[in-house]
Amino acid sequence: MTILTGTAQEQKAFTLEDVIPGGSNYFNLVPKNMPGLAWWGDVCIRTDVEEIKSVDTKSGEETTLVTLEEVNKAMAGKMTYKPTAGIKPLRTLMDASMPWGDRKTIVFFNKAENGDDYMVWYDFGKKEIVNMFRLEASQGKSPANIDFCKENGAVAYTVGRDLFVADKGDFSRMINPATMGNAADFESDVVYGQSVHRNEFGITKGTFWSPKGTCLAFYRMDQSMVTDYPQVNTSTRIATLEPDKYPMAGMTSHKVTVGVYNMKTGKTVYLQAGDPTDRYFTNISWSPDEKNIYLIELNRNQNHAQLVRYNAITGEKEAVLYEEEHPKYVEPQHPITFLPWDDTKFIYWSQRDGYHHLYLMDTEKETSPETKKGKDGETTFREYLETVPLTQGDWLVQEILGFNTGEKEIIIGSTEISPLQTNIFSLRAKTGKRTLIGRQDGMHSARLSASGKHIIDNFTSANVAREIYILPTDGGKGVTLLTATDPMKERFDLPEISIGTIKAADGVTDLYYRLIKPTDFDPNKKYPAIIYVYGGPHAQLIHNNRFYDARGWDLYMAQKGYVMLTVDGRGSDNRGLKFENCTFRRLGEEEMKDQMKGVELLKSLPFVDSARIGVHGWSFGGFMTTNLMLTYPDTFKAGVAGGPVIDWKYYEVMYGERYMDTPQTNPEGYKATDLKQKAGNLKGRLEIIIGGTDPTCVPQHTYTFLRSCIDAGTHPDLFIYPEDGHNMIGRDRVHLHEHITRYFDDHLK
Amino acid sequence: MTILTGTAQEQKAFTLEDVIPGGSNYFNLVPKNMPGLAWWGDVCIRTDVEEIKSVDTKSGEETTLVTLEEVNKAMAGKMTYKPTAGIKPLRTLMDASMPWGDRKTIVFFNKAENGDDYMVWYDFGKKEIVNMFRLEASQGKSPANIDFCKENGAVAYTVGRDLFVADKGDFSRMINPATMGNAADFESDVVYGQSVHRNEFGITKGTFWSPKGTCLAFYRMDQSMVTDYPQVNTSTRIATLEPDKYPMAGMTSHKVTVGVYNMKTGKTVYLQAGDPTDRYFTNISWSPDEKNIYLIELNRNQNHAQLVRYNAITGEKEAVLYEEEHPKYVEPQHPITFLPWDDTKFIYWSQRDGYHHLYLMDTEKETSPETKKGKDGETTFREYLETVPLTQGDWLVQEILGFNTGEKEIIIGSTEISPLQTNIFSLRAKTGKRTLIGRQDGMHSARLSASGKHIIDNFTSANVAREIYILPTDGGKGVTLLTATDPMKERFDLPEISIGTIKAADGVTDLYYRLIKPTDFDPNKKYPAIIYVYGGPHAQLIHNNRFYDARGWDLYMAQKGYVMLTVDGRGSDNRGLKFENCTFRRLGEEEMKDQMKGVELLKSLPFVDSARIGVHGWSFGGFMTTNLMLTYPDTFKAGVAGGPVIDWKYYEVMYGERYMDTPQTNPEGYKATDLKQKAGNLKGRLEIIIGGTDPTCVPQHTYTFLRSCIDAGTHPDLFIYPEDGHNMIGRDRVHLHEHITRYFDDHLK
Numbered sequence A, B: 001m002t003i004l005t006g007t008a009q010e011q012k013a014f015t016l017e018d019v020i021p022g023g024s025n026y027f028n029l030v031p032k033n034m035p036g037l038a039w040w041g042d043v044c045i046r047t048d049v050e051e052i053k054s055v056d057t058k059s060g061e062e063t064t065l066v067t068l069e070e071v072n073k074a075m076a077g078k079m080t081y082k083p084t085a086g087i088k089p090l091r092t093l094m095d096a097s098m099p100w101g102d103r104k105t106i107v108f109f110n111k112a113e114n115g116d117d118y119m120v121w122y123d124f125g126k127k128e129i130v131n132m133f134r135l136e137a138s139q140g141k142s143p144a145n146i147d148f149c150k151e152n153g154a155v156a157y158t159v160g161r162d163l164f165v166a167d168k169g170d171f172s173r174m175i176n177p178a179t180m181g182n183a184a185d186f187e188s189d190v191v192y193g194q195s196v197h198r199n200e201f202g203i204t205k206g207t208f209w210s211p212k213g214t215c216l217a218f219y220r221m222d223q224s225m226v227t228d229y230p231q232v233n234t235s236t237r238i239a240t241l242e243p244d245k246y247p248m249a250g251m252t253s254h255k256v257t258v259g260v261y262n263m264k265t266g267k268t269v270y271l272q273a274g275d276p277t278d279r280y281f282t283n284i285s286w287s288p289d290e291k292n293i294y295l296i297e298l299n300r301n302q303n304h305a306q307l308v309r310y311n312a313i314t315g316e317k318e319a320v321l322y323e324e325e326h327p328k329y330v331e332p333q334h335p336i337t338f339l340p341w342d343d344t345k346f347i348y349w350s351q352r353d354g355y356h357h358l359y360l361m362d363t364e365k366e367t368s369p370e371t372k373k374g375k376d377g378e379t380t381f382r383e384y385l386e387t388v389p390l391t392q393g394d395w396l397v398q399e400i401l402g403f404n405t406g407e408k409e410i411i412i413g414s415t416e417i418s419p420l421q422t423n424i425f426s427l428r429a430k431t432g433k434r435t436l437i438g439r440q441d442g443m444h445s446a447r448l449s450a451s452g453k454h455i456i457d458n459f460t461s462a463n464v465a466r467e468i469y470i471l472p473t474d475g476g477k478g479v480t481l482l483t484a485t486d487p488m489k490e491r492f493d494l495p496e497i498s499i500g501t502i503k504a505a506d507g508v509t510d511l512y513y514r515l516i517k518p519t520d521f522d523p524n525k526k527y528p529a530i531i532y533v534y535g536g537p538h539a540q541l542i543h544n545n546r547f548y549d550a551r552g553w554d555l556y557m558a559q560k561g562y563v564m565l566t567v568d569g570r571g572s573d574n575r576g577l578k579f580e581n582c583t584f585r586r587l588g589e590e591e592m593k594d595q596m597k598g599v600e601l602l603k604s605l606p607f608v609d610s611a612r613i614g615v616h617g618w619s620f621g622g623f624m625t626t627n628l629m630l631t632y633p634d635t636f637k638a639g640v641a642g643g644p645v646i647d648w649k650y651y652e653v654m655y656g657e658r659y660m661d662t663p664q665t666n667p668e669g670y671k672a673t674d675l676k677q678k679a680g681n682l683k684g685r686l687e688i689i690i691g692g693t694d695p696t697c698v699p700q701h702t703y704t705f706l707r708s709c710i711d712a713g714t715h716p717d718l719f720i721y722p723e724d725g726h727n728m729i730g731r732d733r734v735h736l737h738e739h740i741t742r743y744f745d746d747h748l749k
Helices: A006-011 A068-076 A183-187 A487-491 A552-559 A577-581 A589-604 A620-631 A653-660 A667-672 A675-681 A700-712 A731-747 B006-012 B068-076 B183-187 B487-491 B552-559 B577-581 B589-604 B620-631 B653-660 B667-672 B675-681 B700-712 B731-747
Strands: A037-040 A043-047 A051-055 A062-067 A105-111 A117-123 A128-135 A144-149 A154-159 A162-166 A190-192 A207-209 A215-222 A228-233 A240-245 A255-262 A268-270 A279-286 A292-299 A304-311 A317-325 A337-339 A342-350 A357-366 A380-383 A385-389 A397-404 A409-414 A423-428 A434-437 A443-448 A454-460 A466-472 A479-484 A497-503 A510-516 A527-533 A563-568 A608-618 A638-642 A685-691 A717-721 B037-040 B043-047 B051-055 B062-067 B105-111 B117-123 B128-135 B144-148 B155-159 B162-166 B190-192 B207-209 B215-222 B228-233 B240-245 B255-262 B268-270 B279-286 B292-299 B304-311 B317-325 B337-339 B342-350 B357-366 B371-373 B380-383 B385-389 B397-404 B409-414 B423-428 B434-437 B443-448 B454-460 B466-472 B479-484 B497-503 B510-516 B527-533 B563-568 B608-618 B638-642 B685-691 B717-721
Touching: A037 A443, A037 A454, A062 A068, A068 A117, A068 A128, A128 A162, A144 A207, A207 A279, A215 A279, A228 B228, A228 B240, A240 B228, A240 B240, A255 A279, A255 A292, A317 A357, A317 A385, A357 A397, A380 A385, A397 A443, A409 A443, A423 A443, A497 A589, A510 A552, A510 A589, A527 A589, A527 A620, A552 A563, A552 A731, A563 A589, A589 A608, A589 A620, A608 A620, A608 A731, A620 A638, A620 A675, A620 A685, A638 A731, A675 A700, A685 A700, A685 A731, A700 B717, A700 B731, A717 A731, A717 B700, A731 B700, B037 B443, B037 B454, B062 B068, B068 B117, B068 B128, B128 B155, B128 B162, B144 B207, B207 B279, B215 B279, B255 B279, B255 B292, B317 B357, B317 B385, B357 B397, B380 B385, B397 B443, B409 B443, B423 B443, B497 B589, B510 B552, B510 B589, B527 B589, B527 B620, B552 B563, B552 B731, B563 B589, B589 B608, B589 B620, B608 B620, B608 B731, B620 B638, B620 B675, B620 B685, B638 B731, B675 B700, B685 B700, B685 B731, B717 B731
Parallel strands: A527 A563, A527 A608, A608 A638, A638 A685, A685 A717, B527 B563, B527 B608, B608 B638, B638 B685, B685 B717
Antiparallel strands: A037 A043, A043 A051, A051 A062, A105 A117, A117 A128, A144 A154, A154 A162, A190 A215, A207 A215, A215 A255, A228 A240, A255 A268, A279 A292, A292 A304, A304 A317, A317 A380, A337 A342, A342 A357, A357 A385, A397 A409, A409 A423, A423 A434, A443 A454, A454 A466, A466 A479, A497 A510, A510 A563, A717 B717, B037 B043, B043 B051, B051 B062, B105 B117, B117 B128, B144 B155, B155 B162, B190 B215, B207 B215, B215 B255, B228 B240, B255 B268, B279 B292, B292 B304, B304 B317, B317 B380, B337 B342, B342 B357, B357 B385, B371 B380, B397 B409, B409 B423, B423 B434, B443 B454, B454 B466, B466 B479, B497 B510, B510 B563
């Protein structure tokens, strides 16, 4: 080991400003990236502030296509389309896109002098602005949820509760029925064109253009029957109420319907899905011919999913195509996708065989359905169309990147090589044969070209800071665009990070753990140790990428002399259905048992001081932290729980009831997992930290827990980030980690 | 010193349960008292749960007058008056009163089986219930602000926003205009019959019976123009908004008017005081003949008070009787009082000569007013009636207990003997001659008999746990009813408590301090020290009573090995006008300088560790604590600030503007005293503790301060008592002091 002295040695220690997102030096210490890489048809382009360049897929050579200067020159010159107020110069090309592979056109949004938002099309062949139109704004609210359709050139967007479409000139079309415009609009009880069901079931948006741009499907959500959670903004002259519609577990939920707006007729029809009470309408998709819309419909109990086809013109329900049931829950998260080379077949995602896999359904081959059992042993399903599995095995598909139409291949990301990785494969639709694209190890984030013949492969692993390639999807050799080094490794002595597996509390399942030894590790010393935990569904804290996913704070604490451990226990992501759903109706119980296996590991290490074990986590991890402190009070000396769930009855309907059912149907489960019941057990030092207006784990969790502790005579600590939400970002995130560090230094060091 | 060993020694240490109000053993360690002592005309009575006894004023001998048993027998028997539902047995006589000195009648409130409230009159001569009537309730709201008139036997009370009078049978009269009754009534914007102006200006109630019971004057407060502070109750299924009308400094305030309801005609007239915008109507009183009502009216700037007479029948304004102005503020806190032996003269309270003194004004002798200057050198006043001072001197009158009509004496409490004491005097109206009643030392809390010939004197001092006497007001010898010992002194080794004076930062003024040395004090040790501070107007922390006013927590911390210091600095109570108002427009600045004189004292003590000085205070004391931590960051190592003011612009209009003017007229003062501006100075450990729905120092103070600290990169700590208000009471108060103690043990010990 090289020992540096004096000034040089001081440089070896990094600070939170170096390693926390939001820190003043954070971006200087992240391996280089190329954020502006994208596809223009089959041409790779790289956008930066001043220029858009093409990148040769064989040589990597760059050629300038467009400059910011010429765009601004065109906007300053004579234009066919004139905004009411003068248009401001564009400041960066980074947000411009090139949607049409066959047209030399870039599109971007820009502001006029009066603050109005315009969509602008610039033709870099003609070197002129070829289209420009204004987006509506009202009462100081800006356009949001902007959804551009390259087929018809129109933009769908929302302002407050309203949904608009714009495609030319100064005036947008409002799609929802006009209401009296007033300042309370934003709080209005019915919203159009926005994401629904609290972004569960893979829902991230509220508008869905039809494949040829003829129609716009959109969500309408009536929240008038949902209780308000009274959030308070204290940054105004006098604190103001900012109520948030928050349907709590077991309480009345919102009602969602799906509308279809026809751009030609200007008329809207609603899908005739029946009474929307206690139902989820998820994963909207269109048939290629625009005649049909498909929804995956779910009952409130979330144990019965149906793939349903609607007539997009009349709104009539036409057929149920597939049904899936599970005694615990079914969780559809992906819309169906039609094969581009065969409009009669689409891909359906299911976990019925134990892992997320793809199934090809043939719309022309109806079957008489019978109830079958999935390979997971618990799912039952009914197929109304002939269905063949495209993938199978004890690994899972994570994404469909798109298609190589020429080769009739589906390009996917999956965990086939390791549950700690995403690798990219081409999947031959006919045979199911998969070909690896890119390196075997690490995490691959890819973007597929229009034809599907190339990907841009952004690759990182524990040993590779970052490499970016353009790779042919036939498995051949491509071109390297970037080979980055890790500034952290170059500038600092970093702690030793290792991963391994331990057995879960069930004695069978392998769990991955990540262990970080203190910097300047001395095997003869006794160090305090901190478990950083999440533990809930949909998350996985260990991957084969930079530092095995260890966050800057983990490294920082190791530098300060703490042993850092993370275990991805049962209930967490990317390990299949049973690994996740063993926690059903008793969230936290199995998860804690697995974390205690991590504690066993720590205690087996001669350099860990068993009397000084701490725990930290956020959100579900805050729930776990609090729960571990209360359930194993003699194990943990100190803990910091961020934005914790305390009682699942205060959590929202969609996520909460999936795992816990309702307080009415699972009273024992809710009681057993209600941390207020254990408030009297607190022995160690526990700090709870929340955002003052956390809209996800509402402040009520923490306040009622404090009340229970006070009544039980125990003493948690507390900190609040006023006006922050479920997570602290920017400068607040640095402050937060100073705060957390100080707490462990106070009580664990 | 006696050293006990083993178990016995353990008994010597008291716990927070022993010394904090709300603690399980607190009441066992308070010196005995006789809470049920009162006057029935000139007969002293003592009420306990089971009996009311008379107490002979000469011998102290007790004779039973009424028993609970006979009252309940009468209520169970045949009654002239029958409630709709059965009346419940009375459980205690402690809340019964005997309003009429010439009638053998007790009155009390009691509940019927259905929860209705009844007023009950029991004649213990006839041994029967002689009157009973029901008080209104509505939508689960109980009668409040109950005001009984012994002259007419009626009860005024409020339910929600409404004002009622009841005097017989089942039905009450509603005095305010009827409104649509609904669940939102309580939040309604206009309230009747309740205290107004946020209980400033000595206002504690909203109903005022005329001397013969003919009329009821009442406050009406329109708050529709006042902003809501959005308080949130998190103890409900889903958190609920509980908005509170809170006029903040410089913002729009409520409008108050005074109505007069005539019991005979059932009509209400309102005093024609003109536009109530930005005006305070304080200190309502009646003329003995019921023809006039007097108000002390104050402008919003609070620097100009007028005593105004109104015609109680027509509501017309008749005359201004007295005016007082001060460049800082005038603060009327006492209504005028007519002499019982001379209806033409009344007593007015003023600080115009530098201290609260009494002035006798003659209604029959009008004068042509000229502007004069008070002896304080700053007050100007105009007398419209001939006025003679009744008291003068560099001490102040604290209360008028009543009158000895036979001797034409006023019975007062004052600080004449010491600013640390309240002593009782008879004051001869004609000559101003004062005669001390009771012992020279200590604090005296007295109740005067109907004729004014006797007081019940409840006496405590640093050396006397409690003594209760009946004393003749002629200064003669009375009878001792109680000589209590102090269980704390008997059972525990207590720390040494001493008082003394130091010079204020002005170099002139004497300030009182209280110093507590650690139990088992060793002069060769170095102890940490904590300053317990309030520092604001209207409060004084040191008196010549039990432990010199030291609270249980102070003793507890001394027992744990802390030196405890309190200094009543300039700005605090009972030292006169200039002592208080030197803080004008810059609250905290002079007050801190005086606390730093206390720090000097601590540093001069060889047994104090100057590196370990802490500070703690609540409310204004929380403001002082935070301010001291930020202004003298190298002096204070740790502080705990409870319910602090952070920025006076978040405080309410009445109290805040008196001392600070408005943010518009005193922007420099508001900025200079805004602790957010100093958030970056924090070096020591500062914990802020608030009640989650503090209606006095609203949570916005603390949240905005946290935000400023986060932005400035400093690290305060925080704790919140959900659903608690400005102070923690009961069990929460014990928990609070465990919490505060732990914080100092963590960071100062």
